[in-house]
Amino acid sequence: MFGKLNPLWTMVQARLAEIDHDLSRKALVQAIRNVTRGLGHWNATKVAAAMLARYPHCYLVNADIMGFPGIALAEYRTCATDDVPLVRVSEREAAKLMAGRNAYPIDFQRYGATLVAGDGVLPLPAAMDIIGAIENNGWHILTVDDARRILLGRDMAHAVNACLTTRNTWLTMVENGADRIGIAESLFPFCEQVIATRAAIIVIYTPGLPRPLRLWRLSLKWIMPPLPPVA
Incomplete structure (x- = not known):
C-alpha cells in the first residue's frame, strides 16, 4: 500500500513545487511592473x-523663477488641512494644471507660487485604505497626512479593533494589514521619517523579494520640498 502511495506523493510534491515557482515568478513580475509604474x-x-x-x-x-519663490504662510495656515502639499513645477506645466481651477496664475509668475484648488475632500484616507492602495496600485505618494494616519492606526491605545496572534500577542488591524503583505518592517520607519522631515516620499511595493525589501522609498524633496512648520 505504501509503495503505491509513494509515486502519488512524489507527484503531489512536484506539483506543489511548480505552483510555488509560478507564484514566485508572478510576484517578481508584479514587482517589476510596480517599479516601472512608480x-x-x-x-x-x-x-x-x-x-x-x-x-x-x-x-x-x-521652478523657473529667478531667485526664491515666496509663499504666503498666513494663507497656507488657514487651509483645511495643516499639511497642504507644495510641488515645484515649470510655468508650462503649471498652466496645464491650473486650467479650469481656482488659482492665481499672476501670483505664480510674479511671486513664484500660488494656491490651487484641488478635487479632494476631507476627511483624508484611513490607514487601511493607504495600505490597500500600496498593495493594489504598487506605488503610493506617502504624504505627511498619510504617515500620521498610519502611525495613529498602529497605536493600540486608539485602535477600535485588534488581532490576537497565535503567540498571544496583539496587533492592530493596521499592523496586521502591513504584515500580511510583508511591508511592516519598512512602512512604519518610513512614516516616522516623513513626519520628522515633513517631506513626502514615493513608496514602491515589490512582492516576491525578502520582507525588508518589499517596500522601497524614492525621495521627492526636489519635487515636493519639506513643508513649513505649523503653529
Missing part, C-alpha cells in the same frame, strides 16, 4: 496632478 510617476507633473486629485488645495511653486 518611476513613471516620479516627476513633478504627475506628483502635482496626484496631489490636486487627493487634496482640497495644493501649492504650485514656480
